[in-house]
Amino acid sequence: MVNENEMMCMESAAMKLIQYLWMELLKYFFLLPNKNLDTYIEAFSHIKSEFLKNNVNFSPKIIFADFEKAIHSSLLIVWPSVQMKVCRFHLGQSWWRKIQTVGLSQKYKKNSDISIFLKYFFGLPLLKPDGVEDCFTDDIVSILPENEKVQQFSDYILNTYIKPDCDFPPSVWAMYSCSIIRTTNSCEAFHSKFNSMFYSAHPNIFQFIDVLKNVQKETYIKQRSIHVIKNRRMMVCEKENYLRQNMAKYESGQLTRFDYIKKVSFKLFKSINDNNDKEHHS
Incomplete structure (x- = not known):
């Protein structure tokens, strides 16, 4: 159990960590020909393979995305255990x-x-x-x-x-x-x-x-x-x-x-x- 002040400190620390990760992680740019499921799968698979080249098993726990069904489906195909959030x-x-x-x-x-x-x-x-x-x-x-x-x-x-x-x-x-x-x-x-x-x-x-x-x-x-x-x-x-x-x-x-x-x-x-x-x- 934690009190309110401790909880606020924990949330503040979490936000600092998120901000740190957001600015430190590499960002990928894709010029995609369409918004088809296969296209998204290829794009996300490329990200996964680039991490593997550096001996990093990139397996996100949670991914926030918009309300595009093809994106949700492709992410779950590339990372089956990921938890999708909108x-x-x-x-x-x-x-x-x-x-x-x-x-x-x-x-x-x-x-x-x-x-x-x-x-x-x-x-x-x-x-x-x-x-x-x-x-x-x-x-x-x-x-x-x-x-x-x-x-x-x-x-x-x-x-x-x-x-x-x-x-x-x-x-x-x-x-x-x-x-x-x-x-x-x-x-x-x-x-x-x-x-x-x-x-x-x-x-x-x-x-x-x-x-x-x-x-x-x-x-x-x-x-x-x-x-x-x-x-x-x-x-x-x-x-x-x-x-x-x-x-x-x-x-x-x-x-x-x-x-x-x-x-x-x-x-x-x-x-x-x-x-x-x-x-x-x-």
């Missing part, structure tokens, strides 16, 4: 886009029973994977509003993210943790910056190589400044403390499972919606 933030974005697609975005924005009901879904990622289906069927569905579009959204979540044979089961996206850093944002931030370094949509090979060289220079600079650790933003700490407190209440029986979901769903969805608003107004 970004919690982008999971929320995907669900929010579905809300828009079925025509419920205006309903959500209004302070209505449907709006409140839809937000409850965003607490599911903060449960243990084996508790998601029970919460969905026993708690959420039990108060399902009589609305065809809401039923359509609920069926989509069930068929795509909850059923045992679905594309992205709870074991991939649900985690009972107060950390909100479970994201692929660092990769996407790099990708965005990488794209901005080109002056045309179709650069020639020489321009492409020049950009790669500049990226490598920046990587060396970051490696030399590995001892400089950025402080975590106060907003992140506050959200994690809020989640931690409600998890403690849930574990002690002060909150039922559904009460816990109600509280954390609004906190998590607010961060998702805030980022969507920023993207919309940028």
Whole structure:
């Protein structure tokens, strides 16, 4: 057992280690002709073989990826024992886009029973994977509003993210943790910056190589400044403390499972919606 201060120190140390590994590990660039399963298998197999050339058996325990089924399948073929995870933030974005697609975005924005009901879904990622289906069927569905579009959204979540044979089961996206850093944002931030370094949509090979060289220079600079650790933003700490407190209440029986979901769903969805608003107004 550890107290709250010890836990925060452990999380801080873990984040420092992650930052260290992120800047120290080699990064591979692939120019792929398509997004087919065989293409991804060949790319990931190449990474594995490069490590073996240096007598290193590279066998990652957990890999975070986006919601592309071919990537998940190829990674499991190359590393059968790997545990696949998806970004919690982008999971929320995907669900929010579905809300828009079925025509419920205006309903959500209004302070209505449907709006409140839809937000409850965003607490599911903060449960243990084996508790998601029970919460969905026993708690959420039990108060399902009589609305065809809401039923359509609920069926989509069930068929795509909850059923045992679905594309992205709870074991991939649900985690009972107060950390909100479970994201692929660092990769996407790099990708965005990488794209901005080109002056045309179709650069020639020489321009492409020049950009790669500049990226490598920046990587060396970051490696030399590995001892400089950025402080975590106060907003992140506050959200994690809020989640931690409600998890403690849930574990002690002060909150039922559904009460816990109600509280954390609004906190998590607010961060998702805030980022969507920023993207919309940028």
